[in-house]
Amino acid sequence: MSFITEIKTFAALGSGVIGSGWVARALAHGLDVVAWDPAPGAEAALRKRIANAWPALEKQGLAPGASPDRLRFVATIEECVRDADFIQESAPERLDLKLDLHSKISAAAKPNALIGSSTSGLLPSEFYESATHPERCVVGHPFNPVYLLPLVEIVGSNKTAPEAIEAAKAVYTALGMRPLHVRKEVPGFIADRLLEALWREALHLVNDGVATTGEIDDAIRFGAGLRWSFMGTFLTYTLAGGDAGMRHFMAQFGPALQLPWTYLPAPELTDGLIDAVVEGTGEQLGERSISALERYRDDCLLAVLEAVKTTKAKHGMAFSD
Numbered sequence: 293m294s295f296i297t298e299i300k301t302f303a304a305l306g307s308g309v310i311g312s313g314w315v316a317r318a319l320a321h322g323l324d325v326v327a328w329d330p331a332p333g334a335e336a337a338l339r340k341r342i343a344n345a346w347p348a349l350e351k352q353g354l355a356p357g358a359s360p361d362r363l364r365f366v367a368t369i370e371e372c373v374r375d376a377d378f379i380q381e382s383a384p385e386r387l388d389l390k391l392d393l394h395s396k397i398s399a400a401a402k403p404n405a406l407i408g409s410s411t412s413g414l415l416p417s418e419f420y421e422s423a424t425h426p427e428r429c430v431v432g433h434p435f436n437p438v439y440l441l442p443l444v445e446i447v448g449s450n451k452t453a454p455e456a457i458e459a460a461k462a463v464y465t466a467l468g469m470r471p472l473h474v475r476k477e478v479p480g481f482i483a484d485r486l487l488e489a490l491w492r493e494a495l496h497l498v499n500d501g502v503a504t505t506g507e508i509d510d511a512i513r514f515g516a517g518l519r520w521s522f523m524g525t526f527l528t529y530t531l532a533g534g535d536a537g538m539r540h541f542m543a544q545f546g547p548a549l550q551l552p553w554t555y556l557p558a559p560e561l562t563d564g565l566i567d568a569v570v571e572g573t574g575e576q577l578g579e580r581s582i583s584a585l586e587r588y589r590d591d592c593l594l595a596v597l598e599a600v601k602t603t604k605a606k607h608g609m610a611f612s613d
């Protein structure tokens with residue numbers, strides 16, 4: 293089975309925060325977009341959100357012919373998906389609702405049109421259960437604002453064809469995104485597992501009166517948050533181990549994971565886990581030395597700090613605000 297990867301018409305079902313972000317991204321890439329949402333006033337709200345996003349998309353650069361006028365809002369699911377080359381569902385996060393919606397979407401769509409769901413954690417094997425041609429159905433989990441953030445997690449169900457994963461990667465890449473294939477179908481996928489862990493700890497800190505929400509946000513945005521925009525936790529901590537890298541870092545700070553700092557139980561620090569972390573970060577390092585990566589990190593940090601400072605000034609804010 294071959295799937296459509298040359299996309300001219302993009303269908304969006306559900307046009308709230310995430311659906312409207314997909315519509316804006318697809319329009320900015322010069323596609324025709326057909327949207328459907330059952331809520332009263334949904335079309336006006338969608339057009340308003342696109343108008344709000346458009347200046348940023350113009351700054352980023354539009355594809356030839358890109359225009360908000362290429363959005364058509366329709367009254368039925370069938371009309372929305374019938375001629376679509378790619379379909380993205382962004383309906384409320386309810387299993388029963390998505391199950392019913394996908395049986396209708398997939399029955400009306402072209403059989404070789406890929407279908408993506410924006411779900412942030414439901415399992416595709418469950419909500420694509422009664423889909424027609426389930427081999428072309430995937431999760432394409434984006435990040436808000438969808439029209440700017442590149443990450444999209446792709447997750448297949450137990451019936452998704454491997455070729456559909458590759459085809460979805462090609463489509464999302466053509467939309468300017470950075471696909472990440474989540475190979476095991478687990479609730480929350482990869483990114484939300486991480487975000488939820490941080491979120492849970494943050495709520496405990498508020499609940500225990502340790503810090504205000506503002507202080508917790510400051511702890512992120514003036515520290516690790518700046519680093520995270522260009523270097524993930526594993527490589528960052530490899531550098532924190534100095535020239536001895538990750539193995540030294542694990543020896544020095546690994547035992548602290550057993551301290552009761554967090555409400556999450558720590559995993560047992562087995563040799564297997566330590567080796568997996570050391571080998572993984574070794575691959576990430578590749579041929580680069582720790583000091584070369586430190587210079588790269590410092591340059592990125594300076595660039596991010598300067599960009600944040602200039603943008604804050606434009607909005608009448610000091611860097612420390």
Ligand SMILES: NC(=O)C1=CN([C@@H]2O[C@H](COP(=O)(O)OP(=O)(O)OC[C@H]3O[C@@H](n4cnc5c(N)ncnc54)[C@H](O)[C@@H]3O)[C@@H](O)[C@H]2O)C=CC1
Nearest residue numbers: 306307308309310311331382383384385410411412434436
């Ligand atoms: N808000 C976020 O930060 C993120 C949300 N997501 C996922 O995106 C999906 C949508 O979430 P949001 O846009 O945040 O929700 P939202 O509440 O902003 O929008 C949902 C939209 O779906 C519409 N809707 C209601 N019933 C529907 C139906 N039967 N069929 C189609 N549309 C229907 C609503 O009228 C509304 O416009 C969810 O699966 C969520 O997990 C993914 C990434 C981030």
Ligand SMILES: C[N+](C)(C)CC(=O)CC(=O)[O-]
Nearest residue numbers: 412434435436437484487
């Ligand atoms: C809150 N959320 C789980 C829906 C968030 C996401 O899924 C991704 C994001 O944009 O943070």
